[in-house]
Every structure is written in structure tokens, then in C-alpha cells.
Ligand SMILES: Nc1ncnc2c1ncn2[C@@H]1O[C@H](COP(=O)(O)OP(=O)(O)O)[C@@H](O)[C@H]1O
């Protein structure tokens with residue numbers, strides 16, 4: 743479904759990504775793991791056209807999308823949940839969801855009711871303003887909003903950052919459910935243990951380079967990976 747091939751991305755003159763390549767197959771969950779500043783967010787932004795790479799290629803559903811603008815990619819079915827959530831603080835939960843609605847192609851589309859089924863706590867908060875939600879509730883709303891666009895492929899940037907351990911587990915179950923209904927997912931995370939458990943394939947990035955990759959089983963069995971990631 744997604745193929746990133748040797749991308750180099752810069753912010754101004756700063757060279758951030760050095761030949762990053764990765765692949766996500768349809769229906770799978772892949773993860774991009776690495777510590778703070780490793781280049782995870784920049785990789786997701788490169789895919790979504792927010793930080794277009796200077797070199798290399800990105801293919802989505804067999805089409806070259808390198809450098810295409812984010813709104814075009816969202817229409818093609820890529821959903822994005824940024825790490826800083828970016829919900830509308832002055833709109834209610836319900837309104838945040840409604841303005842993101844975009845009808846998908848299939849019959850099995852996401853609407854407000856289905857988002858509430860996935861995140862029951864949001865239902866009773868439907869009329870609360872986004873800015874008054876807790877961090878975890880805002881994360882749910884950000885994911886719900888991306889789902890309202892009916893993506894086929896979801897980019898999730900640090901879904902567990904700054905939330906309580908009990909919620910981390912709940913988010914894990916949510917991601918498993920999204921996979922079960924057929925979504926393809928790429929998660930960027932620092933939380934290695936949590937993320938590998940949900941994933942089919944993993945990539946480990948450091949200093950803008952992929953240093954290890956493989957199936958989750960391969961990564962778990964790799965002594966160097968275990969040492970580097972503390973698992
Ligand atoms: N807008 C920016 N301008 C310049 N440098 C940036 C910008 N955003 C991130 N960086 C730098 O790029 C590197 C990778 O950052 P990032 O992709 O955000 O890492 P991660 O998401 O893995 O924490 C870091 O060294 C960071 O300081």
C-alpha cells in the first residue's frame with residue numbers, strides 16, 4: 743500500500759532524513775520506532791507532503807505521490823493524526839467530528855456514531871468544547887477526526903505520548919480494532935514494547951536513518967535491537 747524509497751528530507755539547510763525506506767502492506771500495522779529527535783515525525787510529514795523530500799520516492803497504492811500536497815493525499819485516503827493533536831479547542835467534540843466528515847467509497851464508512859462506538863468516553867462529552875478535554879480525550883478525538891475522513895491508510899504520530907498507562911492499553915486495543923476492520927496503519931512511537939505488540943512489521947530509526955527493520959518476531963529476536971531499545 744505504501745512504499746517509501748530512499749527519501750532525503752531537509753528543513754531549510756538541515757539535512758534530517760538520510761535515505762529512509764520503508765514499506766507498509768495493505769491490512770498491516772507497521773511501526774517506526776526511535777527516540778526523541780530521531781526523525782519519526784519528519785518521516786510521516788514527508789509521506790503526507792508537509793515536508794516534501796528532496797530525493798527519493800513515495801508510492802501509495804501504486805501511484806507516485808512524492809511531493810503531492812497534503813489535501814490531495816487526504817482525498818486519496820491517507821489519514822493523519824499529528825502528535826500535537828490539533829483539534830479545534832473552541833468547537834465541541836461533536837462539531838470537531840462533523841467538520842472532518844468525508845464520505846468514503848465503501849458502504850462501511852465512519853460517522854459520528856461509529857467513532858463513539860470506538861471511543862465510548864467521547865459520546866458523553868459530545869457537547870464539551872475540545873479545549874476542555876483531558877490529554878487522553880483529545881487524543882481520542884484526534885483519531886476520531888481522522889477516521890471521519892474515511893481513510894484507508896492511517897498515520898499515527900505518538901498516540902501514547904503523555905497519557906496514563908491504563909489509557910495506553912486502551913489505545914492498543916483501539917489500534918487492533920482498526921486493523922480488524924481493514925485499515926492499514928503506520929505508527930510512529932517511542933514506546934517500543936507497546937507498539938511492537940500491535941505491529942506486523944517494525945522499523946527502527948536513529949539520526950534520520952533506518953538502522954533495523956523486520957517482522958516483529960525478527961526484531962524481538964535480534965539481540966542488538968533488544969539492547970538498543972531496552973526490550
Ligand atoms: N521545523 C523544523 N525545523 C528544523 N529542524 C527540525 C524541525 N522539526 C524537527 N527538526 C529536527 O529534525 C530532527 C528530527 O525531528 P523529528 O522528526 O521531529 O523527530 P521525532 O519525531 O523522531 O522526535 C530533530 O533533530 C529536530 O530537532
Ligand SMILES: [Mg+2]
Pocket residue numbers: 782783784825899900
Ligand atoms: Mg515526533
